[in-house]
Amino acid sequence: MIRFEQGELERLWAHAREGYPYEVVGVLAGTAGHVTRVEPLVNERSDVKNRYRVNGLTLLKAERRLEADGFQILGYYHSHPDHPAAYSDYDRDHALPNLSYVITAVHEGEVVDTLSWRLLEDRSAMRPEQLAVTEEAP
Amino acid sequence: MAVTVHIPTPLRPYTGGSASVDVEGATVADALAALTTAHPELQKHLRDSKGRLRSFVNVYLGDEDIRFLDKEATPVSSGAELTIVPSIAGGAA
Numbered sequence: 001m002i003r004f005e006q007g008e009l010e011r012l013w014a015h016a017r018e019g020y021p022y023e024v025v026g027v028l029a030g031t032a033g034h035v036t037r038v039e040p041l042v043n044e045r046s047d048v049k050n051r052y053r054v055n056g057l058t059l060l061k062a063e064r065r066l067e068a069d070g071f072q073i074l075g076y077y078h079s080h081p082d083h084p085a086a087y088s089d090y091d092r093d094h095a096l097p098n099l100s101y102v103i104t105a106v107h108e109g110e111v112v113d114t115l116s117w118r119l120l121e122d123r124s125a126m127r128p129e130q131l132a133v134t135e136e137a138p
Numbered sequence: 139m140a141v142t143v144h145i146p147t148p149l150r151p152y153t154g155g156s157a158s159v160d161v162e163g164a165t166v167a168d169a170l171a172a173l174t175t176a177h178p179e180l181q182k183h184l185r186d187s188k189g190r191l192r193s194f195v196n197v198y199l200g201d202e203d204i205r206f207l208d209k210e211a212t213p214v215s216s217g218a219e220l221t222i223v224p225s226i227a228g229g230a231a
Contacts, residue, residue: 023229050230056196056223073147076226083230091228094194096183098148101228123182 001033001130002074002100002116008038009133013111015040016079016104025052025078027062028100029071034134037071051090052078075100075116082107085115087126095119100129141169141214144221145180152179166197167210169220184222196223 004012015024015038025043030036041062045051063073076099085105087095095101097119105113117126144158153159159176163169174181184195191197197204198221204212214220 025226045227045229048229051227052229053227054225056194056225059226060223078228080230088229088231090231094192094227096146096148096224098151121179 001132002028002035002102003033003132003134004035005030005136006133007136008035009114011038011040012077012102013104013114016106016111017109019043019079019081020106020109021049021081022046023050023052023079023081025054025076027059027066027073028075028077028102029066030074031070031072033074035074037066037069038077039066049081050083073099075102077102077104079103080105085113087117091117092119092123092126095123095126097121097123101126102131139164139214139216139218141216141218141220143169143173144219146222146224148224149180149183149222152183153177164213165210166199166204166212166214166220169214169218170197170210194225194227196225197221198223 026038026040028035041054043052045053080103085103101117103115104111116129116131118129119126141163142158142160145153159173161169161172163172186192
């Protein structure tokens with residue numbers, strides 16, 4: 001299960017709406033499966049509406065910054081504009097195990113669904129992961 | 139040549155939790171082969187079914203992406219550091 005602090009999930013949704021009709025991407029950081037920081041990244045694939053990419057060095061820098069602030073990298077999120085929140089074969093081909101891949105579906109500019117997926121060890125598929133929302137710490 | 143390979147966090151469960159692995163090899167290909175021989179579960183995540191490095195798997199020799207050197211044929215000297223740096227990519231159908 002992956003849990004989101006409510007405000008962070010709302011930040012993810014806001015990012016997905018702002019980026020529509022293009023895909024947006026970012027890092028999910030926190031501790032022990034609890035996302036307490038959503039970190040938007042720049043999608044390098046602005047040429048098409050159904051792809052995202054962040055190069056390794058840019059990602060590494062963002063992750064090191066988060067780790068220096070005491071966060072663990074729990075996974076990544078991206079949006080699927082006018083498409084379901086199911087993973088695509090392309091998503092599966094580019095995934096690594098032991099991370100959560102959260103996909104949020106944005107239809108006509110509105111968030112309609114958010115699902116989390118984890119790659120199976122044999123890379124044959126991604127399994128759905130329960131997603132829960134927690135109250136923000138006071 | 140003794141080479142240190144740095145392992146990204148999501149792949150550390152396959153190296154017994156180690157952040158780096160010391161291997162022997164004269165080229166990047168040798169070093170990666172030694173790595174996946176020692177830790178076979180890494181193979182399918184680093185390489186596709188044809189044995190090519192996956193498109194999102196970047197390998198750096200020091201600060202240089204091996205794509206801009208001699209790719210996997212790049213020679214390595216003793217004490218060299220290889221770093222596996224995944225990029226992220228995906229998208230709807």
